[in-house]
Amino acid sequence: FDMRFLCLCVVALGWITITxxxxxxxxxxxxxxxxxxxxxxxxxxxxxxxxxxxLFEQDHDVVSMNECxxxxxxxxxxxxxxxxxxxxxxxxxxxxxxxxxxxxxxxxLRRIMxxxxxxxxxxxxxxxxxxxxxxxxxxxxxxxxxxxxxxxxVANYVKTVRGPVLVLGDxxxxxxxxxKRHEAIGLESQLKVLSRPRVKxxxxxxxxxxxxxxxxxxGLVDTIRADPDEDISTVPTLxxxxxxxxxxxxxxYILANQEYVDKYHPFVHPMKSETLDTLSDHYPxxxxx
Numbered sequence: 001f002d003m004r005f006l007c008l009c010v011v012a013l014g015w016i017t018i019t020x021x022x023x024x025x026x027x028x029x030x031x032x033x034x035x036x037x038x039x040x041x042x043x044x045x046x047x048x049x050x051x052x053x054x055l056f057e058q059d060h061d062v063v064s065m066n067e068c069x070x071x072x073x074x075x076x077x078x079x080x081x082x083x084x085x086x087x088x089x090x091x092x093x094x095x096x097x098x099x100x101x102x103x104x105x106x107x108x109l110r111r112i113m114x115x116x117x118x119x120x121x122x123x124x125x126x127x128x129x130x131x132x133x134x135x136x137x138x139x140x141x142x143x144x145x146x147x148x149x150x151x152x153x154v155a156n157y158v159k160t161v162r163g164p165v166l167v168l169g170d171x172x173x174x175x176x177x178x179x180k181r182h183e184a185i186g187l188e189s190q191l192k193v194l195s196r197p198r199v200k201x202x203x204x205x206x207x208x209x210x211x212x213x214x215x216x217x218x219g220l221v222d223t224i225r226a227d228p229d230e231d232i233s234t235v236p237t238l239x240x241x242x243x244x245x246x247x248x249x250x251x252x253y254i255l256a257n258q259e260y261v262d263k264y265h266p267f268v269h270p271m272k273s274e275t276l277d278t279l280s281d282h283y284p285x286x287x288x289x
Contacts, residue, residue: 024264024289025061025132028271029168029254033239033280034099035069038076048076054275055085060286061106062128063087064136066121066170068100078102093124101136101169109134119150123157132260133165139172141244143199144208147173151211155218164260167220170252170282173211174201177222178232178250182207190247197244212253220255223287225267232270239281254287264289 036047055063071078072094079090087104093114094100101124103109109126112133116122120140127133137154140146151173158165174182182188188207191197202208216222226232233248254268271284 030284
């Protein structure tokens with residue numbers, strides 16, 4: 001028996017074990033637009049069924065969702081619906097605004113922290129069984145100054161968390177990494193003539209990137225990967241319900257701390273398709289390796 005062959009087998013087995021143990025989670029963030037109509041006086045469950053079918057087909061490990069409106073009442077309960085979509089583990093944050101936050105997963109989740117105090121919507125922190133901290137939030141839609149305040153809160157909180165971290169959600173803010181894209185499409189000119197987008201994304205007549213810059217300065221990494229001329233916007237879709245989505249912008253993010261980046265080498269990319277054109281007023285983003 002060749003001992004060299006045995007040694008090679010042992011080394012290979014060890015490599016496979018390490019690889020499996022540190023397998024990069026496939027994560028998605030999606031603002032599903034006001035609970036897919038379930039908040040309405042006459043709910044439309046067929047819209048929710050369409051979302052569930054699409055989620056089932058994607059086969060992510062963890063999905064974070066904003067605007068899970070009314071997904072905690074009667075038959076429309078995320079803890080009942082998510083297993084049918086292929087995600088048996090659920091953590092749900094009911095907010096005062098009704099724009100709830102939900103995290104669904106194929107593997108167990110442990111709730112670490114959830115809060116609505118001091119937030120327009122809220123923040124939900126869970127730990128996956130692989131030791132990844134998932135921190136989901138939904139920044140205020142009302143003003144850049146208030147978004148900046150919430151980003152500072154997130155930045156301070158992330159500094160207290162040990163281990164690999166993902167911070168994800170609809171941040172209602174634009175990234176300095178997209179500045180050249182904004183200049184190319186004349187975004188500043190598009191927004192400054194409209195009152196709501198001007199308040200939401202501009203300061204003193206200029207596009208302002210300080211909210212996302214605050215998160216980057218706190219050590220979070222934006223691993224967006226795209227060609228320079230590629231459309232990476234997450235708004236608008238063909239569901240044009242929000243007047244502040246007046247130009248092509250990336251408002252939805254999955255940011256990682258350096259420990260996560262070093263361990264998994266991830267990248268983020270918006271998801272787009274004909275289905276997603278009309279499923280929500282945001283496009284989802286996904287992170288993989």
